[in-house]
Amino acid sequence: MNIAICDDEPKMLEDIRRMIMEQLPDVSIELYSNGEEFLGSQEADPDVLLLDIDMPGLSGMDVAGRLSERGAETLIVFVTAHDELVYDSFKYHPFAFVRKGYLQKELPVVLRDCEEELSKKDKHYVFKTGSETVSLKIDEILYFESLANYLLIKTKTGEYKTRATITNVENELKASDFLRIHKGFLVNLTHIKTYKPDELCLETGEVLPIGKSYSDEAKQAILKYMRR
Numbered sequence: 001m002n003i004a005i006c007d008d009e010p011k012m013l014e015d016i017r018r019m020i021m022e023q024l025p026d027v028s029i030e031l032y033s034n035g036e037e038f039l040g041s042q043e044a045d046p047d048v049l050l051l052d053i054d055m056p057g058l059s060g061m062d063v064a065g066r067l068s069e070r071g072a073e074t075l076i077v078f079v080t081a082h083d084e085l086v087y088d089s090f091k092y093h094p095f096a097f098v099r100k101g102y103l104q105k106e107l108p109v110v111l112r113d114c115e116e117e118l119s120k121k122d123k124h125y126v127f128k129t130g131s132e133t134v135s136l137k138i139d140e141i142l143y144f145e146s147l148a149n150y151l152l153i154k155t156k157t158g159e160y161k162t163r164a165t166i167t168n169v170e171n172e173l174k175a176s177d178f179l180r181i182h183k184g185f186l187v188n189l190t191h192i193k194t195y196k197p198d199e200l201c202l203e204t205g206e207v208l209p210i211g212k213s214y215s216d217e218a219k220q221a222i223l224k225y226m227r228r
Contacts, residue, residue: 182211
């Protein structure tokens, strides 16, 4: 796992680096003192970026926006001393938050969550469509849609049909970040951009309905995912 830390406070950079090494001694860690340095120097996007929200020059949210524009798959963990900025950062889809005053308590938990999330990226969903067997990375799938006796599997680059039930797929993917939002839709929480009580919008611009009977559970699950 490759981890980058971006913070304008030298002591904070060193404290976070030290705590990561205590828990994950074999990871690669790069330190950056501002957003411009981070965006201009790395050859490849890190797996995880611990990013100070409030920095001079480019803020953490500016950096997250640049990463989003270029389609980076980096897990962004915002590190902040200002809790009031957390809600403004939701639109950048951070993976988690760590409060500077609670590093010892919160950082180890977030690092474990990052490890688990990165392991999911290597998982595949295998199915048959016609005479072909297809294997898709779990994180490539936007959503499943029930169509009578078939299931439509939608990705950013295409779609597939397979004979399956949405309930069986929901059970199969329980350990992944998929949520039943309607009797006919199972959506990948990773790709949600905005949420309303009766619908949600994906990164692709597609809008999916949220069924009335799923609304309360969907709200809790989506907000929990966005805040973690």
